[in-house]
Amino acid sequence: MSILKNQYNRQELPADDLSTRERQLLDTHLDRERAARWRQLAGKPEPVFSVAVQPRKWLWWAVAATFVLGICWFSGIFTGSNAGMGNQMAVRTDLVNYPFESASVRGERNDRASVRSTKAVEAYNRGDFRSALQFSSLEDHFFVGMCCLQMKDAARALPEFEKAINMPENIGAEIYYYKGIALQDLGRNTEARAAFQQILDSKSTRPFYKKAVTERLEQLK
Amino acid sequence: MTTAIPLYSPSARVMLEKEELEHKNFGLSEARFEKMLDDLEHGDEALFERIFVSQFWRRVRLLQSTHRAPQADAEDAVMNALLEFRKLLIARKVTWGNLEAYFTRIIVTGYQKKQKRTREISVDTFSDALAEENDLPDFSTEELAAFKKAWDSLCEKCSAVLKGFYYDELPHQRIADLLGKRVDAVKQDKHRCIEKLRKHFFEYL
Numbered sequence: 383m384s385i386l387k388n389q390y391n392r393q394e395l396p397a398d399d400l401s402t403r404e405r406q407l408l409d410t411h412l413d414r415e416r417a418a419r420w421r422q423l424a425g426k427p428e429p430v431f432s433v434a435v436q437p438r439k440w441l442w443w444a445v446a447a448t449f450v451l452g453i454c455w456f457s458g459i460f461t462g463s464n465a466g467m468g469n470q471m472a473v474r475t476d477l478v479n480y481p482f483e484s485a486s487v488r489g490e491r492n493d494r495a496s497v498r499s500t501k502a503v504e505a506y507n508r509g510d511f512r513s514a515l516q517f518s519s520l521e522d523h524f525f526v527g528m529c530c531l532q533m534k535d536a537a538r539a540l541p542e543f544e545k546a547i548n549m550p551e552n553i554g555a556e557i558y559y560y561k562g563i564a565l566q567d568l569g570r571n572t573e574a575r576a577a578f579q580q581i582l583d584s585k586s587t588r589p590f591y592k593k594a595v596t597e598r599l600e601q602l603k
Numbered sequence: 604m605t606t607a608i609p610l611y612s613p614s615a616r617v618m619l620e621k622e623e624l625e626h627k628n629f630g631l632s633e634a635r636f637e638k639m640l641d642d643l644e645h646g647d648e649a650l651f652e653r654i655f656v657s658q659f660w661r662r663v664r665l666l667q668s669t670h671r672a673p674q675a676d677a678e679d680a681v682m683n684a685l686l687e688f689r690k691l692l693i694a695r696k697v698t699w700g701n702l703e704a705y706f707t708r709i710i711v712t713g714y715q716k717k718q719k720r721t722r723e724i725s726v727d728t729f730s731d732a733l734a735e736e737n738d739l740p741d742f743s744t745e746e747l748a749a750f751k752k753a754w755d756s757l758c759e760k761c762s763a764v765l766k767g768f769y770y771d772e773l774p775h776q777r778i779a780d781l782l783g784k785r786v787d788a789v790k791q792d793k794h795r796c797i798e799k800l801r802k803h804f805f806e807y808l
Contacts, residue, residue: 390804390805390808392801392805395801397794397797398790398793398794398797399797400765400769400797403740404801405769406740406742407742407746407747407750408750408754408765408769408770409769409770410742410747411747411750411751411754412766412770413686414747416686416689417682417686420652420656420659420682420685421682423652423656423657424656424657424659424660425660426660427660427663427664
């Protein structure tokens with residue numbers, strides 16, 4: 383302690399003023415007080431990312447929003463084109479399904495296939511009937527009718543089947559099977575029976591269609 | 604010949620320029636800056652702390668990234684810059700206009716100065732000027748503790764007068780205006796307060 387006191391010779395200290403050392407001590411003390419207080423006020427360091435983000439917060443929000451929108455676009459949420467995202471529907475098991483791949487309904491002309499796009503067929507086969515409708519042509523009445531029938535929209539399917547039947551090149555009876563189902567779904571059982579009967583009466587109807595029709599007629603009794 | 608249509612109206616342009624200027628001055632308008640200086644002189648550091656101390660960690664990070672400063676050195680440099688900046692503001696040696704650039708310069712200069720001091724000096728580069736640099740002496744813990752006790756034992760009037768004169772380096776007239784006293788009264792107070800401070804300091808030393 384005496385060593386310290388020697389640094390401050392009271393005899394030599396100015397009366398009306400602080401000595402140089404005293405002033406430096408005052409400065410140091412007040413600086414330290416302030417520094418300690420400001421350290422406390424400053425708190426913990428910000429995470430590095432937030433320092434970078436802070437001045438351009440709006441830009442980062444824009445980037446994030448664009449990213450999310452891009453993901454939604456590619457996943458088909460806006461266009462509804464992604465079957466894996468809930469557009470898939472259960473294929474009806476109460477009717478003879480139609481794969482549209484290699485077979486065609488008897489009576490359908492071969493050139494009808496050129497109207498039908500591969501995308502539409504693929505969508506239909508994976509159960510995405512909504513997308514299949516979007517990709518299909520409006521002239522492809524049978525295909526449109528089948529999509530509607532699968533979606534249990536008989537009211538929309540029936541006119542499509544009628545248009546398909548009325549095409550001069552379509553002379554096959556198997557389309558009547560689906561027309562009959564549409565009529566049956568609509569509760570028009572008498573007309574449904576008549577449609578099914580046309581299939582049974584036709585010689586060109588394949589056996590599994592006849593079998594299916596027979597079962598249907600049993601239901602309608 | 605077509606006339607160019609201005610993108611912004613004159614008043615909008617003025618507003619944009621004003622916003623840009625405020626952005627360069629930590630969001631402070633010129634009026635608010637003057638208010639901050641007045642507050643500092645009166646001992647109210649709230650606005651200063653809100654504006655500048657909130658910048659602490661951002662400036663530390665910037666110094667670390669631009670000068671590869673170790674964190675501890677960067678923190679010291681920014682803290683010293685804050686202390687120096689405060690004194691410059693009170694002395695009204697800093698004007699509103701580009702406070703951000705000024706503050707950054709103080710930080711960087713302070714850091715570079717310290718780096719220069721701590722670098723090993725070879726015989727070839729030895730300089731008398733470097734040797735005579737005016738550094739604060741290292742005070743012992745006992746000295747600082749004794750001074751703290753002595754300072755804390757002063758009344759508010761004494762600490763305001765001594766802080767105003769020695770720490771903020773304000774002239775007698777300005778201190779008199781702030782305390783609402785006459786200049787000679789302030790000088791007498793200063794004399795009395797120095798005596799008190801010394802008396803207590805030697806008691807605790």
